[in-house]
Amino acid sequence: MPLITYRKALNDALAEEITRDENVVILGEEVAEYNGAYKVTEGLLARFGPKRIVDTPISEAGFVGMAVGASMLGLRPVVELMFWSFAFVAFDQIVNNAGCVRYMSGGQIRCPLVIRGPANGGTNVGATHSHTPENFLANVPGLKVVAPATAYDAKGLLKAAIRDNDPVMFMENTLLYGEKWEVPEEEYIIPLGVADVKREGSAVSLIAHGRAVLTCLQAADILQAEHGISAEVVDLRSIRPLDEETLLRSVRKTHRAVLVEENKPFCGVDAQIAALLQEKAFDDLDAPIQRLSALDAPAIYSPPLEKIQLPTAPRVVQKALAIC
Amino acid sequence: MEAESRTFADAEVNRSLTPEDKIRFLRDMYRIRRFEQTALKAYNAGKMGGFLHLYTGQEAVAVATLSLLGPHDHIVTAYRDHGHALAVGMGMNECMAEFFGKATGCSKGKGGSMHLFAVEKRYWGGHGIVAGQTPLGLGIAYALKYKGIPGCCLCFLGDGAVNQGVYHESLNLASLFSLPVIYIIENNGYSMGTSLARSSAFRQLLAQRAEGYNICWDQASGENIYEVRAKTQAAMERAREESRPTVLEIATYRYYGHSVADANARKYRTPEEIEHYKTYHDPLLLWQKRLVDEGLLTGEQAEAIDLGARAEADAAMKFADESPFPTEADICADVYSEVDEPAGDAPRGTHFFN
Numbered sequence: 214m215p216l217i218t219y220r221k222a223l224n225d226a227l228a229e230e231i232t233r234d235e236n237v238v239i240l241g242e243e244v245a246e247y248n249g250a251y252k253v254t255e256g257l258l259a260r261f262g263p264k265r266i267v268d269t270p271i272s273e274a275g276f277v278g279m280a281v282g283a284s285m286l287g288l289r290p291v292v293e294l295m296f297w298s299f300a301f302v303a304f305d306q307i308v309n310n311a312g313c314v315r316y317m318s319g320g321q322i323r324c325p326l327v328i329r330g331p332a333n334g335g336t337n338v339g340a341t342h343s344h345t346p347e348n349f350l351a352n353v354p355g356l357k358v359v360a361p362a363t364a365y366d367a368k369g370l371l372k373a374a375i376r377d378n379d380p381v382m383f384m385e386n387t388l389l390y391g392e393k394w395e396v397p398e399e400e401y402i403i404p405l406g407v408a409d410v411k412r413e414g415s416a417v418s419l420i421a422h423g424r425a426v427l428t429c430l431q432a433a434d435i436l437q438a439e440h441g442i443s444a445e446v447v448d449l450r451s452i453r454p455l456d457e458e459t460l461l462r463s464v465r466k467t468h469r470a471v472l473v474e475e476n477k478p479f480c481g482v483d484a485q486i487a488a489l490l491q492e493k494a495f496d497d498l499d500a501p502i503q504r505l506s507a508l509d510a511p512a513i514y515s516p517p518l519e520k521i522q523l524p525t526a527p528r529v530v531q532k533a534l535a536i537c
Numbered sequence: 538m539e540a541e542s543r544t545f546a547d548a549e550v551n552r553s554l555t556p557e558d559k560i561r562f563l564r565d566m567y568r569i570r571r572f573e574q575t576a577l578k579a580y581n582a583g584k585m586g587g588f589l590h591l592y593t594g595q596e597a598v599a600v601a602t603l604s605l606l607g608p609h610d611h612i613v614t615a616y617r618d619h620g621h622a623l624a625v626g627m628g629m630n631e632c633m634a635e636f637f638g639k640a641t642g643c644s645k646g647k648g649g650s651m652h653l654f655a656v657e658k659r660y661w662g663g664h665g666i667v668a669g670q671t672p673l674g675l676g677i678a679y680a681l682k683y684k685g686i687p688g689c690c691l692c693f694l695g696d697g698a699v700n701q702g703v704y705h706e707s708l709n710l711a712s713l714f715s716l717p718v719i720y721i722i723e724n725n726g727y728s729m730g731t732s733l734a735r736s737s738a739f740r741q742l743l744a745q746r747a748e749g750y751n752i753c754w755d756q757a758s759g760e761n762i763y764e765v766r767a768k769t770q771a772a773m774e775r776a777r778e779e780s781r782p783t784v785l786e787i788a789t790y791r792y793y794g795h796s797v798a799d800a801n802a803r804k805y806r807t808p809e810e811i812e813h814y815k816t817y818h819d820p821l822l823l824w825q826k827r828l829v830d831e832g833l834l835t836g837e838q839a840e841a842i843d844l845g846a847r848a849e850a851d852a853a854m855k856f857a858d859e860s861p862f863p864t865e866a867d868i869c870a871d872v873y874s875e876v877d878e879p880a881g882d883a884p885r886g887t888h889f890f891n
Contacts, residue, residue, distance in 0.1 A: 323874045456886045
């Protein structure tokens with residue numbers, strides 16, 4: 214199976230869906246002639262032309278809202294945000310229009326829209342460019358939120374998101390764009406709402422989404438090698454809809470849970486997961502649920518400190534050891 | 538003024554009007570006015586909650602502009618949406634029931650008076666956030682152009698919306714992408730309780746700001762149906778034939794407060810100002826007089842139209858009153874299309890966290 218980058222997997226998914234469905238149109242800043250600020254859309258303008266790959270001005274509220282309107286009429290816009298941090302200037306369009314228009318019309322309208330881009334810290338760009346808004350957006354009934362951790366998942370989930378008839382917020386990570394994974398050449402789709410056990414284990418469940426999944430895999434190696442503890446790593450992949458069954462199955466097997474995310478702790482995604490586990494797997498738990506999030510401050514610029522503001526494998530190990 | 542008015546009446550789009558068309562415009566205005574008066578009565582009787590943004594005084598704008606809609610044209614508007622809803626052909630029953638929060642409402646009681654929708658009539662709401670609908674109109678126009686459909690989108694906004702950033706972003710994109718969208722500013726002089734002079738910086742007209750975006754603009758008097766139709770038609774032709782946007786500012790006036798819940802409705806303007814408009818500029822009475830003058834209508838016939846509109850509104854109130862509320866189970870329906878109408882496999886994962 215070929216090894217391809219996370220970036221190439223996204224690029225392939227876009228190209229395949231543009232080819233498959235004439236209503237798919239890519240919109241965003243620098244997506245066409247510049248070939249993408251992070252090169253996710255590289256080569257697409259040359260292949261598909263300016264009707265399908267459209268450069269927009271720096272005007273997120275305008276072009277996100279435009280894409281919502283176009284989706285109401287049946288287009289399937291895939292809007293790139295150069296950073297998900299920029300979504301805040303388009304929040305009214307995302308929350309009130311994409312998120313609520315179906316409901317407020319009594320189900321008359323569908324918004325088959327994807328908004329995608331990187332949502333991560335750790336790249337020395339300061340607080341304004343390092344936001345991880347998956348928890349905010351998952352708080353909006355009507356929106357769907359996914360955060361792939363690998364190239365394989367990125368491709369399969371993006372294809373599912375483009376075919377979905379609801380607005381999907383697709384959170385990538387600039388630190389993963391250049392990483393490689395095995396990705397099959399034949400077409401596949403990963404449905405939203407299905408988590409993935411990335412590593413089987415028996416003593417503790419490390420539950421994460423996005424890049425934190427990779428941190429957990431490193432931590433699982435350390436736990437096994439240095440402490441003889443078998444950790445299971447569960448990747449949410451899709452935050453809303455959420456695959457509760459896979460999470461509960463894992464915790465009912467291991468009886469211990471460490472929840473890891475690069476999001477901030479207060480009302481983070483893991484607050485929801487923790488509530489779920491205590492409600493539905495209380496009797497299966499042998500220890501309190503542990504949480505590890507980004508340290509609770511705006512993203513610091515200073516490069517060595519920024520690295521430790523995000524969850525690290527040794528800290529995941531510490532959290533696991535505290536309950537194993 | 539008389540000469541100019543004559544010119545608009547002679548515009549091709551108006552010369553082709555039949556007497557029946559002209560009488561229909563009057564009927565549509567009466568229907569909007571009586572519908573809203575009945576809704577106000579129901580509001581005051583505690584039959585509905587929240588806001589109620591009455592359009593009374595502005596009826597000619599919706600009736601004149603929307604009388605021009607062709608089969609490929611679309612509209613989207615803000616929260617003062619009752620007039621547009623009836624003018625595109627929505628029934629009083631489904632609108633009144635929506636006000637009452639009933640399951641028989643156009644949005645099943647989930648939207649309320651600010652969020653009326655009729656997608657089959659290409660009426661895309663009814664939007665509650667000031668100027669929030671302006672990029673939606675842009676997107677509808679974008680989709681029309683993308684699909685090669687020879688239509689346009691009329692996007693209505695109030696004078697209070699013109700200072701929101703997203704409206705300016707929409708103008709920039711409309712011109713840059715050359716989209717068939719027409720922004721119709723219904724300038725009623727007040728953004729909630731703040732007068733035009735206290736809220737907007739401009740030289741002569743709000744629409745003139747379009748020049749900065751290389752967009753054609755025009756103005757019309759909202760009490761003259763012929764003028765509004767002539768100028769809207771010109772904008773629609775520009776949209777359909779050249780795929781270019783227009784900003785059209787229509788001077789109008791609302792008789793009631795920003796909404797029925799506007800506690801200061803009588804404080805930021807004088808009663809004399811309102812009376813002056815009602816007496817000299819009422820679009821419904823002016824049109825009625827014109828039709829009588831043109832020999833198309835008698836006073837008795839006008840009264841019959843009015844009585845018909847009142848009866849229809851009363852029946853709508855009865856319909857709304859007698860309709861059932863949505864059930865508790867309805868609260869979590871119409872959120873996700875995948876859940877409401879699963880395609881193939883059953884939806885996976887948990888969508889609702891109750």
